[in-house]
Amino acid sequence: MGHPPLGKTGSRLTELSQRWAKQGTTYLDGASQQALNVPVKKTLHALAVDIGCGTGQVSRSLAPHFEKIIGVDISEAQLDEARKETNLSNVKYIKCHAEDLPADDGSVDLITAAHAAHWFDKERFLKEVNRVLKPGGCVALFGFTTGIEFSFPGVNPGRLTDIYEEEFEHMLPYRSKLLFVNDSMLQELFEAIDYPEKERIENLRVKRPISVSGAVGLIESFSVYQCFLRAEPVAAKATLKRMHQRVHMEELDDDGHVDFWPLIHQWRGITVVVAQITKNRKKNKRK
Numbered sequence: 001m002g003h004p005p006l007g008k009t010g011s012r013l014t015e016l017s018q019r020w021a022k023q024g025t026t027y028l029d030g031a032s033q034q035a036l037n038v039p040v041k042k043t044l045h046a047l048a049v050d051i052g053c054g055t056g057q058v059s060r061s062l063a064p065h066f067e068k069i070i071g072v073d074i075s076e077a078q079l080d081e082a083r084k085e086t087n088l089s090n091v092k093y094i095k096c097h098a099e100d101l102p103a104d105d106g107s108v109d110l111i112t113a114a115h116a117a118h119w120f121d122k123e124r125f126l127k128e129v130n131r132v133l134k135p136g137g138c139v140a141l142f143g144f145t146t147g148i149e150f151s152f153p154g155v156n157p158g159r160l161t162d163i164y165e166e167e168f169e170h171m172l173p174y175r176s177k178l179l180f181v182n183d184s185m186l187q188e189l190f191e192a193i194d195y196p197e198k199e200r201i202e203n204l205r206v207k208r209p210i211s212v213s214g215a216v217g218l219i220e221s222f223s224v225y226q227c228f229l230r231a232e233p234v235a236a237k238a239t240l241k242r243m244h245q246r247v248h249m250e251e252l253d254d255d256g257h258v259d260f261w262p263l264i265h266q267w268r269g270i271t272v273v274v275a276q277i278t279k280n281r282k283k284n285k286r287k
Contacts, residue, residue, distance in 0.1 A: 045109040049132070051098045052116025056082030056091070062112070063088045070103065072096045099124035103132040110138050117141040117273075122192055139193075141186055141273040150215065155250050163250075167243040168219075170235065174227035190273045198275035216244045 045066045050059040053071030055078055062069050071093045073079050079093045086093070094102050098113070098120045111129055113120070129139050150160035190200045210218070219225055220240060229236040 047103070047108050048110040048112065049101055049103055049108050051101070051111060051113040052119070053082060053093065054078045054114075054116075056085055056093065058112055058114045059091050059093070060086060060088065062110070063091055066090065066109070068092070070094060072098070072101065099128050101128055101132055105131055106134050108132045108137055109134055110140065112139075113141045115142070115144060117186060117189055122189055126192060126194075136276065138274060138276045141189065150247075152250070159250060160247060163243065163246045164219075167239050167246075170239045171222075171224045171228045174231060175224050176227070186273050193273070193275045195275040198273070200273050212244065212247050215247075216240055219243070 046068065048062045048066045048069045050056075050062065050069060050071045051073075053059045053073050054075075056071055059069050059071035059082065067090060069091045071079075071082060071091065072095070073082075073093070074095065074097060076095060079095060082093050096102055098116070101108075111133065117125075133139065148161070148164055150164055151157065152160060186200070190198070225236065225240075228239075
């Protein structure tokens, strides 16, 4: 969700989109519910725009609360998966950039971006947010860092997390500057939002079960791993295989599940940035 193009088209990108569609909901459900609880409380809103919608998890979660939801992404493969998953009449998916949204001036009640805002052009994105939001409208940005904690009953506390962190070190040289922005928990973007009513909620704890294969598959979908894979395909594949094997050596069987949730440390975890536009703002119309 919200990843830039991977430089490949066809079956490989579709496979990654399908993997994210299966595993991504695990992390986004809790954060999206937190975001929904913060904006102005109404029984039904008119329009939400979900930016970097990926395979549509957040877009679908918004459906009961809005008359219309527009999910936007720059990846056709992700949007194709979203359309396959959606049979909701009030959800529509469009290919476009975060800085050029398909919405009229002052028409949007809520803008969301899940694990995508670190890819945006900050100044152009915030200008576009100001253009399309209604007075009293809200922007909610949220996502998770690469800091992950794994556990399983009977395994020494911290052991599975140690395995993940040790193997993840092989990917660190391929982290982009934008991922460092994400792992800062959107601090810079939060500071750039000039609405007086804003809040940054850090370290939301979301705990969900996930299979060992599913956990490894999710790591495979990370953009940092995809950069590693393109640069060193043999080493990248060996890293995932070794990670899978090391976890199973901790006496987990093939049907075992590993609990997955973001670390609670101050500098890691799920973060939600929420800002509400003031009612008396001056509209910034598109020229």
